[in-house]
Amino acid sequence: MEFFIGHYNYWVVIILMMVGLYTVISRGNLVKKIIGLNIFQVSVFFLYISLGTVEGGAAPIIAEGVKVYSNPLPHVLILTAIVVGVATTALALALVVRIKETYGTIEEDEIHNLDHSL
Amino acid sequence: MIDVVVDIILLTFLATTSIAIMRINNLFAIVMLFGIFSLLSAGLFVVMDAPDVAFTEAAVGAGISTVLMLATLALVKRKKEPYYDEAPQTHTAWLPLIVVIVTGSALVYGTWDIPSFGSPDAPSQTHVARFYLENSMLDTGVPNTVTAVLASYRGFDTLGEVTVIFTAAVAVLLLIGGKRPKPALKAKDEEGQDEA
Numbered sequence: 316m317e318f319f320i321g322h323y324n325y326w327v328v329i330i331l332m333m334v335g336l337y338t339v340i341s342r343g344n345l346v347k348k349i350i351g352l353n354i355f356q357v358s359v360f361f362l363y364i365s366l367g368t369v370e371g372g373a374a375p376i377i378a379e380g381v382k383v384y385s386n387p388l389p390h391v392l393i394l395t396a397i398v399v400g401v402a403t404t405a406l407a408l409a410l411v412v413r414i415k416e417t418y419g420t421i422e423e424d425e426i427h428n429l430d431h432s433l
Numbered sequence: 434m435i436d437v438v439v440d441i442i443l444l445t446f447l448a449t450t451s452i453a454i455m456r457i458n459n460l461f462a463i464v465m466l467f468g469i470f471s472l473l474s475a476g477l478f479v480v481m482d483a484p485d486v487a488f489t490e491a492a493v494g495a496g497i498s499t500v501l502m503l504a505t506l507a508l509v510k511r512k513k514e515p516y517y518d519e520a521p522q523t524h525t526a527w528l529p530l531i532v533v534i535v536t537g538s539a540l541v542y543g544t545w546d547i548p549s550f551g552s553p554d555a556p557s558q559t560h561v562a563r564f565y566l567e568n569s570m571l572d573t574g575v576p577n578t579v580t581a582v583l584a585s586y587r588g589f590d591t592l593g594e595v596t597v598i599f600t601a602a603v604a605v606l607l608l609i610g611g612k613r614p615k616p617a618l619k620a621k622d623e624e625g626q627d628e629a
Contacts, residue, residue, distance in 0.1 A: 317549070318549070320437055320441070320549075320550070321549025321550045321551075321552070322544050322547065322549060322550065323440075323441055323444065323550070324440070324444065324550045325544040325547055325550070326541060326544065327444040327445075327447065327448050329537055329540045329541055329544070330448045330451070330537075331447065331448060331451050332537075332540070333533045333534075333536065333537040333540075334448075334451040334452055334454075334455050335451070336532075336533055336536070337455065337526075337529055337530065337533045338454070338455045340526075340529040340532070340533075341526035341529040341530070342455075342519070342522075343519070343520060344460065344519035344520065346460055346463075346464075346502070346505060346506065346509065346519075347460065347463060347519055349502075350454060350463055350464070350467050350502070351455075353467065353498070354451050354454065354467075354470070357470070357471070357474055357494070360474070360486070360490075361474070361477070364478060364481050364483050364486060365481065365550055366547075366555070366557045367481075367483070367557065367558075367562075368481045368482060368483075368550065368551050369482075369551060369552075369553050369558060370551035370552065370553060371551075372482055372551075372553075373482060374482045374483065374484050375482075375566065375577070375578040375579055376576055376577045376578065376579075377566070377569070377570050377576045377577075377578060378576070383553070384566050384578070385481070385482040385483065386557060386558055386562040387562065387565055387566065387569075387578040387579045387582055388561060388562055388565065388582065389483075389557070390483045390485055390486050390579045391579055391582045391583045391587060391590075392590075393483075393486050394485060394486055394489050394579070394583060395583075395590055395591065395594045397486070397489045397490055397493055397494060398489065398493060398594060398598065399594055399597050399598070401493050401494070401497055401498055401501075402597055402598045402600075402601035402602070403597075403601060404498055404501065405501055405601060405602075405605055406601045406604050406605055406608075408501055408502065408504075408505040409604070409605040409608040409609045410608060411505060411509060412505060412508050412509060412608070412609050413608050413609060415508065415509040421509050422519070422520045424520070425520075
């Protein structure tokens with residue numbers, strides 16, 4: 316039971332990662348692929364934050380009378396990653412809008428067919 | 434103890450939401466579920482003692498991402514009903530499923546060596562973290578260690594982050610900003626329809 320509680324976080328991280336990966340490689344809709352990538356990304360955030368958590372620790376804000384803090388370094392890295400993630404998502408969505416304007420569809424199969432019938 | 438219970442329940446919700454996102458066909462519903470997914474993540478970050486990350490995830494992940502995706506959906510919807518549905522799956526994608534299951538099993542096997550969640554003597558807790566917690570108040574005078582590391586010790590990381598955001602903003606503006614030749618686009622659209 317202790318092993319289960321101690322590793323449940325990591326297993327859910329892996330489930331999220333695999334759900335994201337499966338969505339990216341098996342679905343043809345470009346918007347859905349981007350959401351799959353985002354799920355994958357969030358799973359990596361959870362991996363980092365889980366590794367930084369200390370049992371009985373407080374948030375890393377220095378205060379009197381607090382002895383144990385969580386690890387601040389993963390928090391910093393993930394703060395950066397979240398913001399960068401949104402920037403890349405915005406870029407991907409802009410590309411989708413352009414693809415829709417040019418091809419009239421955002422389904423991968425239909426785009427392939429249009430490319431081959433030219 | 435209550436921490437652990439909340440943690441496990443929220444993680445289960447999160448996994449369920451992600452599977453729902455994978456299975457649903459309506460893109461509007463998917464984007465709404467993704468907003469819920471981000472909000473649940475923000476809640477979990479609070480449980481895991483990372484309030485700064487939770488703020489950012491709630492504002493940026495649940496807020497800005499969802500708005501961007503809704504705006505995109507409005508631009509890429511179909512011309513007639515159903516506006517937001519993706520094309521139906523014609524067959525189960527067996528190869529991706531096998532790839533995902535094999536990769537997932539390998540990763541689960543890898544978790545056997547990870548120190549258990551919250552363990553204070555894990556390798557990740559014994560290196561620079563202690564240094565930051567002990568010295569940030571003396572070095573920078575900022576009580577929030579995350580801020581001190583973000584803006585002072587690892588300031589160049591943040592500079593790199595800003596560079597990425599700037600590049601992305603320029604690229605987005607080049608792609609869909611400003612005036613584009615409308616008539617040419619329309620002609621292309623019609624061609625596309627003819628071929629389809």
